[in-house]
Amino acid sequence: MSPRPAIVARDLTKRFGAVEAVAGLSFVVPPGSTTALLGANGAGKTTTLAMLLGLLAPSAGAIEVLGARMPDERYRALARINFSSPYVDLPLRLTVRQNLLVHAGLYGVPRPAERIARLAAELDLAPFLDRPTGRLSAGQKTRVALAKALVNEPELLLLDEPTASLDPDTADQLRGWLERYRAARGATILLASHNMAEVERLADHVLMLKRGRLVDEGSPAGLIARYGRNDLEEVFLEIARRPAEVPG
Amino acid sequence: MSGSLRRIHAVVMRHVYVLRSSVPRLLELVYWPTVQMVLWGMITKFVATESSLVATAGGLFLAAVLLWDTLFRCQLGVSLTFLEEMWSRHLGHLFISPLRPHELVLGMYLVSLIRTLIGVGGAALLAIPLFDFWIGAALGPALVAFFAAMVVFGWAMGLMIAAMVLRLGLAAESLAWGFVFLLQPLSGVFYPVATLPGFLQPLAWMLPSAWVFEGMREVLLEGRFDAGLLAGAFLANLVWLAVAAVVFVVLFRQARDRGLLLQVGE
Numbered sequence: 001m002s003p004r005p006a007i008v009a010r011d012l013t014k015r016f017g018a019v020e021a022v023a024g025l026s027f028v029v030p031p032g033s034t035t036a037l038l039g040a041n042g043a044g045k046t047t048t049l050a051m052l053l054g055l056l057a058p059s060a061g062a063i064e065v066l067g068a069r070m071p072d073e074r075y076r077a078l079a080r081i082n083f084s085s086p087y088v089d090l091p092l093r094l095t096v097r098q099n100l101l102v103h104a105g106l107y108g109v110p111r112p113a114e115r116i117a118r119l120a121a122e123l124d125l126a127p128f129l130d131r132p133t134g135r136l137s138a139g140q141k142t143r144v145a146l147a148k149a150l151v152n153e154p155e156l157l158l159l160d161e162p163t164a165s166l167d168p169d170t171a172d173q174l175r176g177w178l179e180r181y182r183a184a185r186g187a188t189i190l191l192a193s194h195n196m197a198e199v200e201r202l203a204d205h206v207l208m209l210k211r212g213r214l215v216d217e218g219s220p221a222g223l224i225a226r227y228g229r230n231d232l233e234e235v236f237l238e239i240a241r242r243p244a245e246v247p248g
Numbered sequence: 249m250s251g252s253l254r255r256i257h258a259v260v261m262r263h264v265y266v267l268r269s270s271v272p273r274l275l276e277l278v279y280w281p282t283v284q285m286v287l288w289g290m291i292t293k294f295v296a297t298e299s300s301l302v303a304t305a306g307g308l309f310l311a312a313v314l315l316w317d318t319l320f321r322c323q324l325g326v327s328l329t330f331l332e333e334m335w336s337r338h339l340g341h342l343f344i345s346p347l348r349p350h351e352l353v354l355g356m357y358l359v360s361l362i363r364t365l366i367g368v369g370g371a372a373l374l375a376i377p378l379f380d381f382w383i384g385a386a387l388g389p390a391l392v393a394f395f396a397a398m399v400v401f402g403w404a405m406g407l408m409i410a411a412m413v414l415r416l417g418l419a420a421e422s423l424a425w426g427f428v429f430l431l432q433p434l435s436g437v438f439y440p441v442a443t444l445p446g447f448l449q450p451l452a453w454m455l456p457s458a459w460v461f462e463g464m465r466e467v468l469l470e471g472r473f474d475a476g477l478l479a480g481a482f483l484a485n486l487v488w489l490a491v492a493a494v495v496f497v498v499l500f501r502q503a504r505d506r507g508l509l510l511q512v513g514e
Contacts, residue, residue, distance in 0.1 A: 050507060054344070056509070091332075098262075
């Protein structure tokens with residue numbers, strides 16, 4: 001018997017008035033995999049992540065995350081999930097340590113001081129652990145955001161544009177940390193991105209979104225081969241520039 | 249500590265860390281209640297020379313202003329605690345954690361109580377050397393009940409305002425500073441409810457604060473504690489707490505439906 005999927009989305013739809021941000025999206029994320037939601041701005045990536053987290057109520061469809069129906073059974077799953085996004089911040093007046101202590105408390109992490117010390121060592125936070133978060137550089141803030149996302153050692157990590165606005169060196173380090181975490185924990189990662197190099201490096205499976213719909217999916221290498229292109233960016237551009245299908 | 253208590257503790261500590269790290273913030277908590285107390289203390293001193301009523305019950309205005317500030321600071325404490333999460337774009341992190349909405353609300357209530365004890369407590373202590381007035385001696389044990397009634401009403405108002413700001417956005421944040429003053433004339437802070445026009449009096453009795461200030465005057469002017477007035481305050485509080493909970497749940501669901509929980513911030 002195959003293990004239970006980390007995420008199952010069936011006919012997921014979100015309408016904001018007349019606008020259909022996500023339209024009948026169905027996909028499965030296997031446990032232990034890294035799956036990428038790929039699409040242009042407005043493709044529905046962040047909306048999909050918000051629905052998976054229970055932050056946004058779907059207009060239609062069903063979601064199961066780690067075996068819990070969302071949003072009704074979300075408290076069965078939330079302690080085993082975490083999330084990082086440029087749309088949310090940590091309080092800037094709190095020090096890094098205080099922020100991590102607060103989130104360790106929210107997630108019921110046993111021995112939080114030890115956990116924070118371990119994260120500080122792994123992510124090189126020690127030099128600024130007692131500095132206010134607002135006084136950190138963009139790269140340092142990203143490491144702190146990742147530390148917050150890993151504070152409860154999540155089985156499922158959802159990341160929205162994890163390397164947006166980072167320099168190539170910091171972005172590369174972050175990808176390395178994510179790879180090591182997944183390997184060590186056996187965690188599942190779902191990331192929304194339009195950074196093709198990142199997706200090619202990290203993802204086992206890619207879900208290509210366009211205007212809220214799933215237009216294609218497969219492994220990065222499989223997609224590149226199927227479209228006869230050199231890299232994922234060319235595949236992305238072909239899909240993005242393809243004229244919209246007219247229903248009927 | 250159980251999971252729920254740990255989460256509430258985390259919410260409280262998030263705001264205690266901010267208070268602890270900033271002396272100006274702590275001073276600001278005491279500043280406005282103290283300004284009000286000094287103002288009404290001076291008015292009391294002046295009016296006492298002209299009025300036998302105020303001369304008899306010298307603490308009438310001071311006790312009133314301290315109890316009113318308890319309501320205002322508690323409401324503001326809840327509303328600002330929530331606004332602080334919106335300003336710092338932290339709400340999304342809270343709502344994807346295992347923190348339940350009622351735990352967030354309890355945490356906000358505790359933070360507002362801490363802020364009120366610092367602010368109004370500081371002003372009450374300063375009234376001793378400045379005006380030879382100690383509210384604990386003036387009201388006796390009834391102070392605890394009056395204080396509790398005002399705290400609970402402040403919580404209910406604060407929660408409703410927080411829910412409205414969540415639904416309407418930060419453009420509505422001025423509600424946090426101004427809304428409760430709509431209730432001040434109806435609450436009979438400095439005069440009996442009977443002074444109000446007849447058509448406003450039923451509205452006044454819907455407010456726990458009106459019952460508390462009537463009870464406060466009974467103690468200060470008649471020297472007796474009217475348990476019926478206190479019961480009225482707590483009954484009205486039960487209704488307001490229920491209304492606030494319903495408003496919060498309804499507006500929270502609307503916010504979840506419209507995607508406002510993730511995209512809030514300055």
